[in-house]
Amino acid sequence: MKYMLLIYNNPALYESWPEQERTALFAEVDAIMAELRESGELVGGMALADPSGTRTVRVRDGITTITDGPFAEAKEQFAGYITVDCETPERAEEIAARWPDAKYFAMEVRAIMVESGTEM
Amino acid sequence: MNVGDVAGDLLRELSPQVLGALIRRYGRFAECEDAVQEAMLAATVQWPGAGIPDNPRGWLITVASRRMIDQWRSYHARQEREITAFERTPDYLAAAPAADAEHASADDDTLTLLFLCCHPGLPEPSQIALTLRAVGGLTTTEIARAFLLPEPTIAQRITRAKQRLKETGARFETPSSWSDEALAAVLHVLYLIFNEGYTATSGTGLHRVELTSEAIRLARAVHRLLPDDGEVAGLLALMLLTEARRRARTRPDGTLVPLSEQDRSLWDADAIRAGTELITGAMSASPLGPYQLQAAIAAVHAEAAHADQTDWRQILALYQVLERLTPTPVVRLNRAVATAMVHGAQAGLDELEPLESDPRTARQHRLAAVRAHLLEMAGQDAAARANYQMAARLTTSLPERRYLEDRAAQL
Numbered sequence: 165m166k167y168m169l170l171i172y173n174n175p176a177l178y179e180s181w182p183e184q185e186r187t188a189l190f191a192e193v194d195a196i197m198a199e200l201r202e203s204g205e206l207v208g209g210m211a212l213a214d215p216s217g218t219r220t221v222r223v224r225d226g227i228t229t230i231t232d233g234p235f236a237e238a239k240e241q242f243a244g245y246i247t248v249d250c251e252t253p254e255r256a257e258e259i260a261a262r263w264p265d266a267k268y269f270a271m272e273v274r275a276i277m278v279e280s281g282t283e284m
Numbered sequence: 285m286n287v288g289d290v291a292g293d294l295l296r297e298l299s300p301q302v303l304g305a306l307i308r309r310y311g312r313f314a315e316c317e318d319a320v321q322e323a324m325l326a327a328t329v330q331w332p333g334a335g336i337p338d339n340p341r342g343w344l345i346t347v348a349s350r351r352m353i354d355q356w357r358s359y360h361a362r363q364e365r366e367i368t369a370f371e372r373t374p375d376y377l378a379a380a381p382a383a384d385a386e387h388a389s390a391d392d393d394t395l396t397l398l399f400l401c402c403h404p405g406l407p408e409p410s411q412i413a414l415t416l417r418a419v420g421g422l423t424t425t426e427i428a429r430a431f432l433l434p435e436p437t438i439a440q441r442i443t444r445a446k447q448r449l450k451e452t453g454a455r456f457e458t459p460s461s462w463s464d465e466a467l468a469a470v471l472h473v474l475y476l477i478f479n480e481g482y483t484a485t486s487g488t489g490l491h492r493v494e495l496t497s498e499a500i501r502l503a504r505a506v507h508r509l510l511p512d513d514g515e516v517a518g519l520l521a522l523m524l525l526t527e528a529r530r531r532a533r534t535r536p537d538g539t540l541v542p543l544s545e546q547d548r549s550l551w552d553a554d555a556i557r558a559g560t561e562l563i564t565g566a567m568s569a570s571p572l573g574p575y576q577l578q579a580a581i582a583a584v585h586a587e588a589a590h591a592d593q594t595d596w597r598q599i600l601a602l603y604q605v606l607e608r609l610t611p612t613p614v615v616r617l618n619r620a621v622a623t624a625m626v627h628g629a630q631a632g633l634d635e636l637e638p639l640e641s642d643p644r645t646a647r648q649h650r651l652a653a654v655r656a657h658l659l660e661m662a663g664q665d666a667a668a669r670a671n672y673q674m675a676a677r678l679t680t681s682l683p684e685r686r687y688l689e690d691r692a693a694q695l
Contacts, residue, residue: 165680204409204441207433249433251408280483281683283533283540284653 209246296421304393514570
């Protein structure tokens with residue numbers, strides 16, 4: 165079963181940290197990624213650029229409007245994701261709990277829809 | 285058919301035999317598997333141009349062995365003398381034992397390989413990946429594409445599986461020395477491979493290796509080697525009878541058609557005949573098992589020319605036996621449907637009650653979908669619609685969601 169682990173954080177917090185602590189955070193992420201690669205559970209992942217450059221696009225009555233900033237106004241931003249293929253939802257939650265952002269902000273675990281199905 | 289197609293089929297057929305022969309000779313599963321992969325690659329490149337060699341199996345064994353020797357050379361230069369001694373006796377590879385003997389040992393090798401690949405010490409995803417590559421002869425790329433996963437993920441699962449096999453100390457033993465549990469693990473892996481392929485809808489099917497045909501091919505091989513095993517026959521029959529419905533189960537746009545609404549003229553009559561014969565024979569000759577019972581249920585569905593001619597009493601009886609053997613929530617759900625068809629919707633709904641408090645099923649889309657279906661049968665449209673909608677939100681399958689939303693909208 166494939167899950168997307170959505171990473172939520174506030175870059176302002178990490179920016180306020182001394183370099184050493186930020187390096188340690190990246191090392192933690194690298195270690196989890198290496199472990200997931202090794203276990204054959206890693207499907208992919210992407211980090212997103214700082215939300216300050218986000219543009220939100222809406223079309224109303226055929227007219228497109230583009231505004232600065234993210235769709236959902238919140239202090240915490242969607243910062244990136246990793247996708248994993250693991251045997252149980254509990255395992256996906258366990259991976260999410262180990263991701264450093266879970267300690268300061270939150271991770272969201274969402275099952276990924278599949279294109280296959282069973283006739284009922 | 286061009287040389288490329290013929291070579292491809294032949295290679296997949298020969299791959300487990302070559303691997304078996306190599307492991308017999310050298311022992312080391314992981315190294316042998318790498319060498320066979322490289323020999324297969326060499327054949328894929330060379331055969332279409334140069335033609336298929338007279339003795340393709342010998343060709344592959346020679347190339348793979350050479351590859352193993354090269355590896356040993358680079359890693360164990362000190363053992364050079366031994367290797368040279370081995371190289372001077374190529375008779376092993378060229379020797380042609382009696383055709384029957386060679387055939388029998390190649391068969392045994394295939395079965396032994398399956399037991400190794402499905403070793404209980406390996407995690408399920410690794411068992412599947414290793415089986416498809418080592419016995420199925422699929423490439424890592426093909427397996428990755430079939431499971432919609434990146435290639436490195438599959439490659440890593442195979443690497444890990446080989447490491448684990450080494451650690452467990454599993455040896456290349458004759459099939460008779462393996463336990464019933466080992467055979468059950470093999471059948472389970474083949475069943476999973478089949479299901480992965482069967483549930484794929486036409487939309488993505490275009491790019492997927494036919495996992496169902498691969499699973500059927502492997503199940504056939506096991507059945508040929510163990511013709512008296514009822515569960516092996518049962519699994520093969522189940523696959524044939526299920527696969528027979530493939531063309532009727534989705535519309536061209538990928539939407540799912542429930543069993544009761546399928547155009548039965550699209551069912552594959554030959555596959556149904558073969559599956560029914562197989563299961564009838566197995567059930568009269570061997571002790572009953574879950575695969576046989578599921579195949580028998582599929583056969584009862586298949587023999588009805590119209591959905592309303594289905595012998596639900598027989599299906600209910602089969603589910604009752606199946607539930608005694610494997611009391612899983614899925615079996616209970618299916619039995620409730622059969623009960624409803626025989627004794628009325630309310631009787632079926634009553635049987636769902638214990639599942640509603642079971643944490644394994646309470647939040648499952650299948651339970652909500654069955655409840656919706658039975659409520660619809662009972663004429664309680666509002667409750668049925670709410671349950672179809674709930675099932676639609678709970679499923680993680682896009683075509684199932686679409687089907688369930690449509691059902692809700694029709695009420």
